Amino acid sequence: MLRRPRYSDVDARLALGRDPEIYRMFGGDASFNRPYGQADAEAWLQHTIEHPAAWIIDRGGLIGDVRLDNINRHDRRASFAIGILDPKLLGKGLGTAVTELVLAHAFGALALHRVSLRVLAFNERAIACYLKCGFSIEGRERQTALIDGAWHDDIMMGVLAHEFSTAQDRPHGK
Ligand SMILES: CC(C)(COP(=O)(O)OP(=O)(O)OC[C@H]1O[C@@H](n2cnc3c(N)ncnc32)[C@H](O)[C@@H]1OP(=O)(O)O)[C@@H](O)C(=O)NCCC(=O)NCCS
16 A cells, blocks of 8 residues: 555664665675654654655555656656565565556646656566556666775666556566
8 A cells, every 4th residue: 555654653663673675785895884753753754745746655554755856847757766675575576566557647637748667777676566557677786886985886767658658568677
């Protein structure tokens, strides 16, 4: 289920903490090991509540969030961001289902024409998920992130409204 955030989500967000593998997928260093605390959870929640197009991924409680950032009404585009924050729930199809829901909203109710994203090149699970949802790889920005002392590239991806419809009409990944 996707729903708007509420202040009572703070405990669930605190319990999820900062998993090192997931943190790395967002460009974080393994050496950053400060515990995820109450203030972090409250700041995260406040930002999510104030965001005009952010939703909680709820599966019997908060497990992550998804956003359409920088919605541009003139050009009818936005950028996409998602994080499932429980490592036990990765790779089970949830990200694909959530991405499809948000793209359906973006191209349906919001009447957007294009949704784009950037993802670290080593995040193969995320790239596989986005390809299944109709995104194409549009480019590569070299050495955009310095993680644990090594440079990593960003992959730029985008999907247009008609491409999402086409992707929905065929089995995943075909
Ligand atoms: C990115 C994310 C939303 C994808 O959601 P998910 O539920 O984990 O992914 P799904 O199970 O829907 O799909 C993943 C696909 O990648 C494949 N996959 C899973 N683990 C993989 C791995 N380690 N390497 C490569 N591919 C992998 C799966 O097989 C699946 O493809 P298939 O259905 O064709 O078999 C989720 O992993 C996540 O939130 N990760 C942590 C934060 C993050 O990376 N956010 C994105 C930053 S741009």
